[in-house]
Amino acid sequence: MKSITEFLKAKESGKKITVISTYDYWSAKLCEEAGIDAILVGDSLSMVIQGNDSTLPVTLEEMIYHTKAVKRGAPNTFIIVDMPFMSYHVSVEDAVRNAGKVLKETGANAVKIEGGRQMTDIISKLVSVGIPVMGHIGLTPQFINQLGGYKVQGKTEKDRERLIEDAKALEKAGCFSIVLEAVPSDLAKEITQSISIPTIGIGAGSNTDGQVLVFHDLIGIFEKTPKFVKRYLETGKLIKEALKNYKGEVENGVFPGKEHQY
Numbered sequence: 001m002k003s004i005t006e007f008l009k010a011k012e013s014g015k016k017i018t019v020i021s022t023y024d025y026w027s028a029k030l031c032e033e034a035g036i037d038a039i040l041v042g043d044s045l046s047m048v049i050q051g052n053d054s055t056l057p058v059t060l061e062e063m064i065y066h067t068k069a070v071k072r073g074a075p076n077t078f079i080i081v082d083m084p085f086m087s088y089h090v091s092v093e094d095a096v097r098n099a100g101k102v103l104k105e106t107g108a109n110a111v112k113i114e115g116g117r118q119m120t121d122i123i124s125k126l127v128s129v130g131i132p133v134m135g136h137i138g139l140t141p142q143f144i145n146q147l148g149g150y151k152v153q154g155k156t157e158k159d160r161e162r163l164i165e166d167a168k169a170l171e172k173a174g175c176f177s178i179v180l181e182a183v184p185s186d187l188a189k190e191i192t193q194s195i196s197i198p199t200i201g202i203g204a205g206s207n208t209d210g211q212v213l214v215f216h217d218l219i220g221i222f223e224k225t226p227k228f229v230k231r232y233l234e235t236g237k238l239i240k241e242a243l244k245n246y247k248g249e250v251e252n253g254v255f256p257g258k259e260h261q262y
């Protein structure tokens, strides 16, 4: 993807959109080489990279630092940056200043904002000054203290209605796309059919216009991953094996061999 227009074209033509959430140079480079459509520098880096137990602690400066590395690895890929907790909530002015800083300093193409209709004033303003916005509804990890856990959303009729209305409000506010996280697949289908911008699902079934997964989940770095993740590799096990081999060989004098010496 080169621009938000291509997201809209993909939806019109039925071409599924692939997005990967990742945070550094080498993984971004591999994503670009593999032809992934867009990279999200997700605030999940707070948990995946920094080891926090929620996405709340990561700062704007840390998001910028990681996005610069991603941009160096994937200079020709559409890059979306998660606006971290409290970087867009205080006021519309604050949101514009912070999102503008992200785009100016990193060369990224868009920002992502969590929340439904309560965010539409902020989103409209960002879009009006040239900052493309991806929405994010369903399970919104920045609301963890209200949600009380990483649970599937939209299970009751009332919640379903609310999420459908939120998606419509985000489209009206100018979002170019919306992430649907952890919602039943029939609800994701209904939302996808009721708006003209693409939906990108994570734990939302196969009826969305695209999918997003966290790079580290997809390659199986950690022992456990949520039910909705497909582990395409078991890299964690392989790396651990390699590290054990290295330790054993150093201790036994096998490494470095003659071929590794000057």
Ligand code: KIV
Binding pocket: 021, 040, 041, 042, 043, 044, 045, 082, 179, 181, 202, 212, 213, 214
């Ligand atoms: O932070 C993130 O990586 C995300 C995706 C999982 C959608 O928000």
